[in-house]
Amino acid sequence: MSKILNFYLNGNPVEVIAKPEQNLLELLRDNIGLTSPKCGCNRGDCGSCTVILDDKAVKSCMVLALTVEGKKVVTVDGLVKGEELHPIQKAFLEYGAPQCGFCTPGMVMAATAFLLENPTPTKYEVKEALSGNLCRCGGYDKYTEAVLAVSRGEFGPVLKGSEINV
Amino acid sequence: MRSYFYESPSSFEELFQIGKTTSNEVKFLAGGTDFVPRLNYELNEVPKEGQKDLTIISLSKLGLDTISESDEEIKIGSMVTFTEMKKNNIVNKYFPVFEETIKELAGLSVRNVATIGGNIMNASPAADIVPTLMALDAVLVLKGPNGEREICSKDFFKGNGRTVAQEQEVLKEIVIKKQKGTSSFKKLGRRKAETLSVVNAAAYIEKENNICKKARITIGSVAPTVLRCKEVEEALIGKELTDETMKEASLKVIDSISPIDDIRATAWYRKKVSPVMVRRAIKSACDAE
Ligand SMILES: Cc1cc2nc3c(=O)[nH]c(=O)nc-3n(C[C@H](O)[C@H](O)[C@H](O)COP(=O)(O)OP(=O)(O)OC[C@H]3O[C@@H](n4cnc5c(N)ncnc54)[C@H](O)[C@@H]3O)c2cc1C
Ligand code: FES
Ligand code: FES
Numbered sequence: 001m002s003k004i005l006n007f008y009l010n011g012n013p014v015e016v017i018a019k020p021e022q023n024l025l026e027l028l029r030d031n032i033g034l035t036s037p038k039c040g041c042n043r044g045d046c047g048s049c050t051v052i053l054d055d056k057a058v059k060s061c062m063v064l065a066l067t068v069e070g071k072k073v074v075t076v077d078g079l080v081k082g083e084e085l086h087p088i089q090k091a092f093l094e095y096g097a098p099q100c101g102f103c104t105p106g107m108v109m110a111a112t113a114f115l116l117e118n119p120t121p122t123k124y125e126v127k128e129a130l131s132g133n134l135c136r137c138g139g140y141d142k143y144t145e146a147v148l149a150v151s152r153g154e155f156g157p158v159l160k161g162s163e164i165n166v
Numbered sequence: 167m168r169s170y171f172y173e174s175p176s177s178f179e180e181l182f183q184i185g186k187t188t189s190n191e192v193k194f195l196a197g198g199t200d201f202v203p204r205l206n207y208e209l210n211e212v213p214k215e216g217q218k219d220l221t222i223i224s225l226s227k228l229g230l231d232t233i234s235e236s237d238e239e240i241k242i243g244s245m246v247t248f249t250e251m252k253k254n255n256i257v258n259k260y261f262p263v264f265e266e267t268i269k270e271l272a273g274l275s276v277r278n279v280a281t282i283g284g285n286i287m288n289a290s291p292a293a294d295i296v297p298t299l300m301a302l303d304a305v306l307v308l309k310g311p312n313g314e315r316e317i318c319s320k321d322f323f324k325g326n327g328r329t330v331a332q333e334q335e336v337l338k339e340i341v342i343k344k345q346k347g348t349s350s351f352k353k354l355g356r357r358k359a360e361t362l363s364v365v366n367a368a369a370y371i372e373k374e375n376n377i378c379k380k381a382r383i384t385i386g387s388v389a390p391t392v393l394r395c396k397e398v399e400e401a402l403i404g405k406e407l408t409d410e411t412m413k414e415a416s417l418k419v420i421d422s423i424s425p426i427d428d429i430r431a432t433a434w435y436r437k438k439v440s441p442v443m444v445r446r447a448i449k450s451a452c453d454a455e
Contacts, residue, residue, distance in 0.1 A: 001173050020222055021209060023202055042210075043203040045360075050275055056249070057275040063200045064195060066172045067224060109350035110275060131359030132273030 007068045009034070009077030022161070024060040024068060024129045025049045028075065036076045036105045040134070047133030050106035051075050056112035059132070076105045080111065084112050087155035088112050091146035099137035115158050120151055167213040174224040181223060182311040185334045191220040194336060195226075196284035197246055198409060199276050201349070222403075230283070230338060231258060243417025244337040249274070251282060261342065263349040263368070266424035267298045270353040273360035283337045286322075289329045289391070290362075290432075296323070296392040297368035297384040298351045317429070319342045321389035347372035347380060350450035352443050356430055363387045364431040369447040371407070378402045380408050385444060388423040388436050395419050398444060407452050416445035 005018040012148045016031050025042070028034045028051070032098070040046035042061045050076040079086035085093070088111050098104040107130065114121070114129040121129070126147045127140070135143065150158060171190065172360040175181040185192055196202055201222075230245035235256045251257055252268045272280060282295065284305065285295045296319070304319045308331050322329055325331035331337065349370040365387050372380035381399040386392040403414035425436035 001169065002170065014312050021168065021170040021205060021207060021220075041207045044199060044276065047273075047275065054252065056278040058279050059275050060207065062197075062199050062276075063279065064172070064198050064222070064224075065200055065207075066174075067195070067198070069174075116273065128359060131275050 003022075003066060005066055005068060005069055010074055014055060015156045018065040020066060021063075022065040024053075024063040024065050024073070026061075027065040028060065028073075034075060034077065038102055038105060040102065045134070046103070046106075047110060048066075048103050048106040050109040052109050052113045055113065055116060057110045072080045074109070076108050079108065081088065085157070086112065087150045087158055088115070088147070091098045091150045092143065095146040095149070097139045097142035097146050099139055101133040103137075103139075107135070107143055110159075111143070111150075117146070119158060121148070123148060125152060126151075167221045168217045171221040173221060174227055176186075176227040178309060179229060181228070182267070183338070184221065184223060185311070190221040190223050191217075192223060192333065193224050194287075195224045196281040196287075197247060197279035198284075198289075200284060200288045203452040213236050218269065225283075225336060226337075234258075239341050239423060240344065242282060242342070244286070245281050246283075246341055247284075248277035248282065250281050251345060252277070254273070260344055261302065261349070263298055263302070263351055263449055264397050265293075267294055267351040267353075267368070270294060270351070270355075272368075281341060286340070287329065287331065287337050289323055289327050290324075291326055291367070291389060291391055292363045292387040293364055293392070294351075294386070297366055297386045298349070299340065299342075299367035300384040300392055300394060301349055301351075301382045302342050302345070303370075303371040303382060304340050306340055308335040308337040308394045309337045314338065316341070319395050326390045330404075333425075340428065341398065345370075345372075348451050348453055348454040350447050352447045352450065354439055354443055362430060365443045365445040366438055366446040367440075369444070369451040371402075371448065371451040373407055373452065376407050378405055381448075382449065383419075383444060385419060385423065385440060387430075388425040388440055393422055398448075402448070407448075409449075411442075412445050412448050412452075416441040416448065419444045423449050 002017050002019050038048040040048035044062045051060045110133050126144050230243040232243045248268045285293045300319045304318050308360045351368045353366040354364045367385045369380040381402045383395040383398045383414035398415050403409045425433040
């Protein structure tokens with residue numbers, strides 16, 4: 001039985017009808033039409049569907065849609081300020097980390113949420129934080145280096161949790 | 167296709183009422199990291215005929231997400247996520263072995279939602295928190311329509327995916343006595359991160375002048391449930407904890423396990439590495455302060 005679901009998506013209140021068996025990824029892509037989170041496996045293994053839910057990275061294919069009632073969901077679309085990319089996005093571009101780009105939206109969200117928790121990580125910690133995000137083009141090293149560069153402030157100040165929700 | 171329903175009760179009374187009045191199959195939802203992928207899979211399959219409708223009951227509003235401490239014990243609510251548990255001061259003060267365990271369990275974005283209760287109730291032989299809980303002799307509290315009952319972790323699991331809990335019973339909390347020994351958890355996966363265990367093992371050791379006074383040794387992924395290794399424990403108690411005795415004792419684990427071939431490893435390989443993982447867990451527990 002479908003229900004009405006209210007939550008915040010990239011700072012905007014949304015009201016949608018969701019089915020109890022739907023996951024958040026499907027809701028975002030099929031009901032709302034926001035296709036930046038990608039479906040690589042639909043079983044929690046690949047991380048391409050990663051979004052930020054109440055300041056924490058989660059794999060949206062494993063989150064039941066109806067459980068986000070009242071919560072804040074952020075996708076890459078919520079990180080851009082007008083034409084201005086988020087420091088993580090700038091760094092990924094600069095380092096040439098994405099190749100095919102399929103894993104990239106998930107990588108951006110996992111890295112952004114991680115830096116909110118740990119703004120000055122070691123290389124090992126970055127690798128560990130991104131270990132749930134598979135990149136079949138094998139761009140791991142560049143992704144890792146790019147995140148470290150952001151943590152050193154090379155791409156400008158990193159936003160705080162409350163700021164990314166607008 | 168069967169129909170699906172979702173409920174999010176804010177009290178146990180409400181929850182048991184739903185269970186009483188429905189003829190549907192009922193499933194509890196914690197973090198969903200086991201449940202939702204299964205549901206995704208089911209939805210991709212050709213629907214089975216004659217399947218009952220499914221009511222999904224979220225446990226998120228029952229206040230089961232707290233960790234507390236008394237003089238003798240700590241209590242961990244079943245809905246506490248691994249991320250919360252890993253940074254909790256009470257847990258880290260008395261049982262640093264949990265941080266060691268959780269670090270090896272899945273990846274950050276899974277741990278952000280996966281709960282300790284879900285890991286237990288899923289009753290997978292490869293569940294990583296279970297060997298540690300059994301080594302600490304944790305007690306699991308079930309709450310059902312007819313009241314609460316406490317079950318020792320070593321008697322809780324009945325098979326792959328099966329526990330002593332009845333369909334209506336919710337795992338409420340996990341109670342662990344404060345104790346004077348030290349413990350450790352070791353995991354062998356197919357790769358370093360975000361992978362299920364090929365073999366995992368945990369050890370709890372109490373010693374005096376390097377003589378083993380008490381030992382609880384557990385091993386996972388080598389039988390239908392996580393096991394307590396009595397033979398290994400007996401071989402340790404009363405002995406001096408040297409590399410030699412640890413090695414000898416660990417070899418005894420072979421008698422208790424019944425591993426199978428699966429997608430992660432062969433039974434042959436599991437037999438080879440089981441004593442190694444047990445020995446590492448014992449050694450590391452002895453060295454822990
Ligand atoms: C990519 C990936 C990696 C993983 N890696 C690991 C790993 O390294 N180690 C590991 O051990 N596991 C791993 N898992 C499995 C899973 O994440 C854990 O088992 C997790 O702890 C399950 O908790 P949950 O809250 O998500 O449970 P859910 O999926 O919500 O529930 C699991 C089952 O338990 C029942 N249940 C949950 N809570 C209760 C309760 N309080 N009372 C009664 N029944 C309940 C549910 O009905 C369901 O049947 C992994 C999963 C994925 C997708
Ligand atoms: S699509 Fe969600 S983890 Fe792969
Ligand atoms: S860039 Fe192709 S999968 Fe990562």
